[in-house]
Amino acid sequence: MNTESAPLRKVIPIAESPDKGPIEPPPGADAEMVSLYEAHKKIYPRSVTGFFSNWRWATVFLTQIVFYGLPWLEWGQRQAVLFDLGARRFYIFGLVLYPQDFIYLTGILVISAFSLFLFTAVAGRLWCGYACPQTVYTEIFLWLEKKTEGDRSARMRRDAGPWTLDKLWRKTSKHFLWLAVALWTGFTFVGYFTPIHELGREFIQLDMGSWEIFWTFFYGFATYGNAGFMREQVCKHMCPYARFQSAMFDKDTLIVTYDAARGEPRGGRSKKADLSTLNLGACIDCSLCVQVCPTGIDIRKGLQYECIGCGACADVCDTVMDKVGYARGLVKYSTENAISQNWTRAQTLRHVLRPRVLIYIAILGTVVTAMAISLAMRIPFKVDVVRDRGALARIAEGGRIENVFRLQIMNATEATQRFHISVEGLPGLSVVSENDIAIASTQARWVAVRVQGPAEGLAPGSHTIHFEIAAEGSIGKVSEKAVFIVPR
């Protein structure tokens, strides 16, 4: 660390050696140690009603009707949506998918990601505020908490007070209700992977399989822990999206914002006081926006990564503005540009279609179209070809050369399909084994196929051939490459 020879290099003292005395913490380290990890204070969100809250409840109902209801829906003789892991078949209404159809899962993930990017660029964290399971279950759990333990102030008072019979009773009923919802959620989750009607019967007869019980409890306790206890901690410390959402934000993104120009300087005032004579902004500093916030932030400090865009502060501020007789919208859903340039609603909306948004829409549109076309043109069966390991090649009756292949044919429909196999690539090649193969609905079968070719005119060695597999009554054909061996 010779500073003289390299005067431009910045020297960072890491730690002094022990013989020069004790290691001193860097200045201010005491304070730094604390600020590195923000101390966790329990948040008691106050309940709120209003425009955004109504929308959230609407999406809570919508998403949960779909989640809890979908496994019970029947399609023909079976569950409409079933990811049958035991049988490795995935049923989505009329579709029967095999693990080999992995590409569609990839497609769905790409579509989900770009939808998220698009919604985020246009209107901020819509996903977080309205559709994320973390928000949805926290909302349900908070509602149950309010029903059993009362609203924010009652809960805070009771938590600070001594244990009484009333407190015990209220807490017990809250946890009982939470656990009931959580286990029902776990049961529903398992019902997507195991036929739920059977599962329900087994549940009533206390005869569920051990793995089903395990996953019901695992998912149930995850719900109970995340929605009951972890809550905003999940968004603040566990969610990767919260950390990178700002990459999709720009100055035209709709976000929950505080109109500082109108609100400041904030301060308490008498209800009768005339605002024009007070030298005060519209914010009466009632702190309700902080009390309702599920992540415990103060929206008046500006955009923060903890803000999940739920709009609770906007709702509660509107009710306060109504009460004191000021115009609504001190905290509102708006864009940075709109606030700073005093745009009207129409002007703000005109900025929605900008290059970033158009690019997201274009990519999303392409992927959705490609996926729809691919699904529509999907051939309802699959074939794998493997050479029979037992016999390489042999001379059959009449001096013809015979190779044996094993074909796995997978029927991806719910009716029996009949298949016909033909082979081409060499003159005189033909399939001599049974060639009218019936495969039952959603089943896969290995079929031994004997292929013969004339002995004369074929050079010894390997020849590339193609199997063509056609299903009766289906337009699609599958062509699979294989190697035909002619012995010396």
Place this chain on the structure above:
Amino acid sequence: MNQDPTALSQRLMWIVWPAFLMAGVLEILVFALVDPVDLHWQGAPLEASRQAVYTVAFFVFWVITMVSGALTTLLAMSPFEVNRCPVPRDSRPEACAEDCPRQGTP
């Protein structure tokens, strides 16, 4: 870390949760390609149901990715954090205060 339970719980969250997500991804990737019925253990076919293999594999994936996350968290500690005395000031033994070079740390 001992003196700051919040730091520990937050670090646990950083380790456990991303590992959970990645274990889910691994589970999907691996079992899209591998049928548990085809698996062999020491030359003999695996005598376990698909559900059993899926479940056990998920937790194996989870634990391994957690170890990776834990190592990252460990290596991401600053030199100051590594060097400082881990025992809170008020619970250090008497003798320690005299000859420990770390005594001056908070």
